[in-house]
Each structure stands twice: as C-alpha cells, then as structure tokens.
Amino acid sequence: MNVATFVAKNALRNGRRAFLTIISVAVSCALLISLLTLQRELTTPPESEAASLRIIARNKVSLAQPLPARQLATLDKIPGIVSVSPFSFFGGKFREEIVTGFAQFAVDPARFAPLMVEGHILAGTYEDFIKDRNSCMLGADTMKRYGLKVGDKMKFTGTFYPVDLDLRIACIYEGMVDDRNVFFHHKLLDELTGDPGTVGTWYLLVESAEVSNDVITKINKAFENTSAEVRAETERAFQMGFISMLGNVKLLIGSISTVVVFTLVLVSISTMSMAIRERFRELAVLKALGFKRRELFSFILAESFGLAGLGALLGIGGSWLLWSHIDLQKLTNGFLIYFEVTPRIMATAGIVAALLGIVAAIGPSIAVARMSVVDGLKTLD
Amino acid sequence: MSQEPIVEIRELSKIYRQGDINVTALDNVSLDIARGEFVVLMGPSGSGKSTLLHIIAGIDRATSGKVLVQGINVANLNESELADWRNQNVGFVFQSFNLIPVLTAFENIELPLLLTALNRKQRREQVQTAMDLVGLGDRGHHRPDQMSGGQQQRVAIARALVTDPALIVADEPTGNLDSKSAADALGILQALSRDAGKTVIMVTHDPKAASFGTRSLHLEKGEIVV
Secondary structure, three states: OOHHHHHHHHHOOOHHHHHHHHHHHHHHHHHHHHHHHHHHHHHOOOOOHHHHOEEEEEEOOOOOOOEEOOHHHHHHHOOOEEEEEEEEEOOOEEOOOOOOOOOEEEEOHHHHHHHOOOOEEEEEOHHHHHHOOOEEEEEHHHHHHHOOOOOOEEEEEOOOOOOEEEEEEEEEEEOOOOOOOEEEEHHHHHHHOOOOOEEOEEEEEEOOHHHHHHHHHHHHHHOOOOOOOEEEEEHHHHHHHHHHOOOOHHHHHHHHHHHHHHHHHHHHHHHHHHHHHOOHHHHHHHHHHOOOHHHHHHHHHHHHHHHHHHHHHHHHHHHHHHHHHOOHHHHOOOOOOOOOOOHHHHHHHHHHHHHHHHHHHHHHHHHHHHOOHHHHHHOOO | OOOOEEEEEEEEEEEEEEOOEEEEEEEEEEEEEEOOOEEEEEOOOOOOHHHHHHHHHOOOOOOEEEEEEOOEEHHHOOHHHHHHHHHHHEEEEEOOOOOOOOOOHHHHHHHHHHHOOOOHHHHHHHHHHHHHHOOOOOOOOOOHHHOOHHHHHHHHHHHHHOOOOOEEEEEOOOOOOOHHHHHHHHHHHHHHHHHHOOEEEEEOOOHHHHOOOOEEEEEEOOEEOO
C-alpha cells in the first residue's frame, strides 16, 4: 500500500456517496460549460480579418429607420472607400417555417462582390447572380440544411416589407463569417416596393484597417445636419450593438453560472464534511500513530480534489462530446451556429472544479487539525 | 528484565476545566516504569488511569510535572515533534481496535510504516514479522469486517509493534473480547514484554487481565494508592 492507495480507498469507501458526488460535480461542470458556451455564442460575434475592413452605416436615429438611396453618390466620393453596397434586411419567412433561421439581404451584386473578402463561390457563378435580377446567392449552410442546389427556387413571404420574393439560386457561397444568408438584388426589392428611394443600411469596404476610423468620421460628418444623419461603425462594433439589443445576456448567464457554482460548492462541502465527520475516530487514530496535521490535510485535500477532479473530467469530457456531436444549428433552427466548447471554457470549468476541491477540504481539515487525539478517540469509545 | 526506567514521572498533575469547575484528573503523581515491565493501571472510572496512559503516550498534555520517556521530556515537544516521537516510540492498542475498515489487515498494520523511510519490500517484511508474532500469518488480505474481534485485536497489536516501539500502551484492550480471545491478546502482550523486552502499560478494569502484568497500580481520584 502507498499513500495514493490509502487516499483512493478512503475516497471510495462509501461507493454510493462517492458516485453521487462525482455525478453532481460532473453535471454541474457540464451545465457551467454549456452556460459559458451559450454566453460566448450570444455575445461574441464571429471575427475575421476582413471584418475590420468592413463598415456599416445606419440611420443615426435607429436601425429600423431607412436611409435615402441618394447618399450613395456622397459615399462614393469619400476617399479610402473601395466599394459601397446598399444592405437592406428583408426579414422574410421561408416556406411555412414559423421562424426562419437565416437572413435575407438586398444588395447591389456588383458593388457587393468586393465586400466578400473571405468568401468564395462554391457552386454556380457570381456573374449569373449579377445578370439575373430575380436570382439570389445562397449560403452553403442553408443550402445543406434544406438540400437546395443551384437553379432551385426560394420563396419568401415578407414580414417587414409587404411583398414576397420568388428567387432562383444563381450561386452558393461559403467562407464568410455567416454562411447561412441569402443575398438578392436591391433593384428587385425597389421594384417590388414601388421604388421608395431608401436602403436599410450601407455596407462598405475600406482600403485598410488604418484608414477605417478616418472613413467612419468622414461618413458621419458628410451627413451631419441632414434629414438622415448616419452612424457609421465597423462591422464588429455593429454586431456588438446588435447583441446589446438582446439585453444583458452576460449578466443573466453569469448570474446563473454563479448559482450553479455556489450550489456545487455547498454540495461538495457538505459531502466532504459528512465523510470526515464519520471518520473522526479514524483520523484521531492516525494522529496517534504519528500522522501530522499537514499529512491529514493532504489526505483530505487529495480525497476532495480527487472526487472533484473525476467529476470535472466526466463533466468536461461529456459536455465536449455532447456539443461537438450534436447538430445544434439544426436543433435550434439556426439560432445557435457554432456552440464551440473552447479550451478556455473547459479550462475555466477545470479551475472551478479544482478550487471546489480545495474549498471543500478546508472546513473538514480545520476541524481535524483542531481535534485532539483524546477527544477524537472519545467520540467513539 | 532490565531495571532501567523507561518512563519517569515526577509530580504530574492534570486539571481539566469543565464549565466553571476545575476537575483534577491526576494529582501530583510520581512513578517509574522499568524497561520490559508490563504495568497494569487499574481503578474506578474517573480515577485518572486513562489520562495517565494518554500523557505517557504523548496524546495528551499534563498541566504540571514532568514525564520523561527514554530520557525525553515529552512536554517539551511541539505537535509535529510529538507526532514523530509517537510514531517511533509508542504502539497503541485500543479497546475497540480502531482499525481502518477499508484497509486489509496487512494494510492496517503497514499504516504506521508509511511515515518511515522504509521501502515497499522492507515494509512488507516488517509487516509479515509482526503478523507472525501475533499469529495472523494468513489473514493479511482480510478486511476487519471479515475477521473476529480477537483477530482484529491481534491486527491492532501487530500494528502497535510493527514500528518496533519501546513502549506499547493498551487502553482496555480486552473490553470488547470474549474470555478466550482476551486471554490470547493478553498472552501476546505478556510475551512482548517478557520475551521482546517491550514495556507494556495497560489500563483495565478486569482483575483477570491484570494478572498478566508484572505490576499493578491502582489509581483513585487522580492518585496512585497502591
């Protein structure tokens, strides 16, 4: 026998309790990982190098307010801008779905092409998309999800606009930060809506990240004191602003996570206290045999740490396996795309479990350190 | 038997505080115990015999007086030094055996050796020797709940002597045993004292058990009366 065997035998002496403790830590760790992953999914927009080169200009009053199409001429004259395209959210319903898990945007295909910095055409041709006003460009994720192909028709019922779309898929794109969207001709939208002379937002590509701030300032200044003042910002800032409309998701999920961790701490402390209280006599005997406080503390810590560690291993491994093998995008109708359990999140759960093991061992260790051998033996005899 | 004192106790007192009252457990006790002696401490409940045993064994501290065991003043040792000292010099035998239920007999006996510098092989040899001494040769892999009371007490005695201590203290070691097992256990303690030169100090209420000792001391109200 060695010390490790001794600790292991003690930790597993009450099989049912050890099992329940390990499972409670595992489930809590899995829950914590799921919450942190959800928080990351909802609050961290997809990042790419190209995102820093793209700017979105919207109405300063609100995102819901359109901008005059005539602003394009002014934007074209601002130095540092490579390309500008109208970018209007259509918000249509696909087929009979209650919630459509991908967005449709009206763009100017010729002007939009340079904005697809990181994307490429997977099937069909972009030229076909440019030429045919009734066509669209579809994201690869949506294509796979619905089993669509180039040449198929996609019909959308308008919810923001009182018009419906009947689009032919001209090409499939992939490699963008979001490969679910549908892009179609703004001219078609104008035509269907009686050409109101407005766009939802402007989507721009700048020459380099260095000129980005300068371009933003110039855009904002260009439309100052006009009937439609604009607010230009980088794509990332725009996405963060969009996320903020969801409310304080971070606080909400953070609060739930804290409750989970707190409950976990209470369960573990209670379990360890029970386990040690039952063994006060044995620990007194160990002291009599010559084991010191620090050695007994090490035993208790190792036991507590071991149970928490096993639980963490199960919880972290289990949740990683679960979330990496489930098609969450399909299950949530496109609401959650990546739901990636990152090493950072797994490490966070691991650290929480490790701290838990330490915290749960402190109380019983103090009680054992304070206990005199004689008092410990008296509790039994 | 050598007459060299292994335990020298001088004017030893122990006063407990119970609420607002001071209770004198030991009152100015002086005593010498020679190496190889089998001393039996007897007396009514509350007479101070267990307290005296605990102080000699270094698991309790005196209020005043001096306890020298093999020339070392136990009172001067700090917690950590005292733990080491107990491991090397004292073997404990308890009334209720106090074996670790999840460990086998072999592992229970090996437990005090985990604190020594002995390697696995040396530990195994020493445990086997202790088991042979108490007649437990083939029961090493049994857990306490698979053994009788008498066998468990043999394991406890083997655990007490596995580190080869000079002093073995036994607090009512036969209290939970039938008469046959009690006689066996006492016979082992007697043999350890007589043949191996161990000093055994035993607390008991049982006059039959006391007859195995070389000297009996009676305590009453914290004083040695005989």
